[in-house]
Amino acid sequence: MSQPPSTPPCRDPLDDALDALLSGDTSPQQLALLNDTLRCDPEARRTYIRALAFEAMLAREFAPLEEAPVAVPTRRRRWLALAAIAATLVLAATLAWRVGPGPPPGAATDVLEADPEITHAVITSLDEASGRFGAVALSQGLRLGEGMVELDSGLAEITFDSGAEVTLEGPARLQLDSDNMANLAAGRASAHVPEPARGFVIHTPSSYIRDLGTAFAVDVRDDRETDLHVLEGEVEVSATSRSTVNPPQILRQREAVRLSAGRMIPISFRADHPGARPPPRENFRFHRPD
Amino acid sequence: MSRKSLTETEFVVLITRYQAAIYAYILTIHPDRVAAQDILQETNLVLCRKVGDFEPGTSFKAWAFRVAYWQTMAHLKRVQRAGLVALDPEVLELVALEAEEQLVDFEERHLALRSCLQKLPAGDASILLAHYQRGESLAEISGRLGRTRDALKQVLLRIRRTLRACIDRQLAEAART
Numbered sequence: 001m002s003q004p005p006s007t008p009p010c011r012d013p014l015d016d017a018l019d020a021l022l023s024g025d026t027s028p029q030q031l032a033l034l035n036d037t038l039r040c041d042p043e044a045r046r047t048y049i050r051a052l053a054f055e056a057m058l059a060r061e062f063a064p065l066e067e068a069p070v071a072v073p074t075r076r077r078r079w080l081a082l083a084a085i086a087a088t089l090v091l092a093a094t095l096a097w098r099v100g101p102g103p104p105p106g107a108a109t110d111v112l113e114a115d116p117e118i119t120h121a122v123i124t125s126l127d128e129a130s131g132r133f134g135a136v137a138l139s140q141g142l143r144l145g146e147g148m149v150e151l152d153s154g155l156a157e158i159t160f161d162s163g164a165e166v167t168l169e170g171p172a173r174l175q176l177d178s179d180n181m182a183n184l185a186a187g188r189a190s191a192h193v194p195e196p197a198r199g200f201v202i203h204t205p206s207s208y209i210r211d212l213g214t215a216f217a218v219d220v221r222d223d224r225e226t227d228l229h230v231l232e233g234e235v236e237v238s239a240t241s242r243s244t245v246n247p248p249q250i251l252r253q254r255e256a257v258r259l260s261a262g263r264m265i266p267i268s269f270r271a272d273h274p275g276a277r278p279p280p281r282e283n284f285r286f287h288r289p290d
Numbered sequence: 291m292s293r294k295s296l297t298e299t300e301f302v303v304l305i306t307r308y309q310a311a312i313y314a315y316i317l318t319i320h321p322d323r324v325a326a327q328d329i330l331q332e333t334n335l336v337l338c339r340k341v342g343d344f345e346p347g348t349s350f351k352a353w354a355f356r357v358a359y360w361q362t363m364a365h366l367k368r369v370q371r372a373g374l375v376a377l378d379p380e381v382l383e384l385v386a387l388e389a390e391e392q393l394v395d396f397e398e399r400h401l402a403l404r405s406c407l408q409k410l411p412a413g414d415a416s417i418l419l420a421h422y423q424r425g426e427s428l429a430e431i432s433g434r435l436g437r438t439r440d441a442l443k444q445v446l447l448r449i450r451r452t453l454r455a456c457i458d459r460q461l462a463e464a465a466r467t
Contacts, residue, residue, distance in 0.1 A: 042388075
C-alpha cells in the first residue's frame, strides 16, 4: 500500500514512535522524540492526528456503543441511554444506506418511545424452546442487546438488525456482539444471511467465519472443535486456536470442514442442521432446489 | 433557529452523531483507548448537564470538542500527578487546536472505514477483533497465534495501512462522482 507521500528526515523514527504509542509501549526516548517533533513540525502533528483519528474509528467500530450508563443519576442515565439508542438507529440507517435509500440518519422520532436498551437482534420464532437471555426467559419478539442467549432446548430463530437470521438449536450458547456479529460459544446454529447483511460473522472458540452469502451451519462440538457446513453461497473461514491461525479460506456450497487446533480438515457434508427441519419460516430454505 | 435551547430529541441526535468524532478528538489529546472512553463518558455527562449553555445555530461539534478538551485536560492532570507518561501539555494544546480543524471530515472517513472493513479478510478481522474488542495485548495475541510480537506488529501495521489506503480511495471516488 502507498506510503505517506512526503518523507522528512524524522519520519521513520516518528512512525515507529507513533506505532509504539498506538500499541501502548512508548519508550522514554520515543516519548521525547514525539514531544520534540510534534512541537516543531506541523506536518508531524497532522500525521499524528490522522493516525490517532484512524485509531479512534477502529476502536469504535470494534467496540461500538459500550457506553453503559453506569452509576449515572436517573435523569442523565435516561439521556445517555437515549443517546445510545439513537446511535444504534444511526448505525442501522448506515447499514440501510449501504444497500439503498433508507431513512435519513437521525430520523429519531421513535427514539423516545423505544426501550432504553441497545439492542442488536430480536427473537423471531421459538419452537419448543426453553432458555434465557440474561435473567429474562426467551420469548418471541424479545429484543436482544449485547449478551448471551442460553438455549437449554428447542429451536430459537434470532434475526439480527443487519437482517442475518440465526437458528439456534439447544443446548447452545450464543453471545451477541453487534448487529452483524455473534460468538457461538457452544452448540449448533445455522445462519441465513441476506445480501444486506453480507459480512455477517460468527466466531467460535476455534474459528472465525464470515459469510459471503448466503447460508451456513456451525456446530461447536467443544472448546477445541467446530464443524462448518456451507449450505448456500460462500463463506470465508479461518481456523483459530490459542497457538496458531490458518489463513482464511473460501468455502463453497455443500463444502464442510472441521476446524480444530488451528487446522481445517474437510469432512463430509451433512444436511441435518438447525432450522432445516422443520423450517421455521417459509423463506427459510437451506437447500437450493436441484 | 431562534429557540433558546435544544429539545431532548435534537440533543440526542447531535450527541449521537458526534460520539465517534468526540472520542477521536479525546484520543488525539490523550492517546489511551480505555482512558479516552472514560473521558468520553464524562464529557457526555457534562454535555447533558450544560445543554442549556449550547446556542442552537452554532456548531454542536465545536462546543462538544471544547467540553471534551477541558475534561481531557483535567484527566491528564491526574495522570501526570500519578507520574504516568504523557506528551507535554504545550504539545497537546497544539494538537487539540489542530485536531478540531482536521476532524472536519471524520464522519465521512468513518463511513468509508465501515465499508472497507467489509472487505477485510477474516484472518485480519479476527486480529482486530481480539485487539480492539476483547482488549487483548499484542503479547497475548502473538502468543496465541504463535508469532513473535514484532511479526504481529507488522501485521497490524499492514492492516492499518490497507484500511487507510482504502478509506482514501473511497473518499477520492466519492469526490469524483
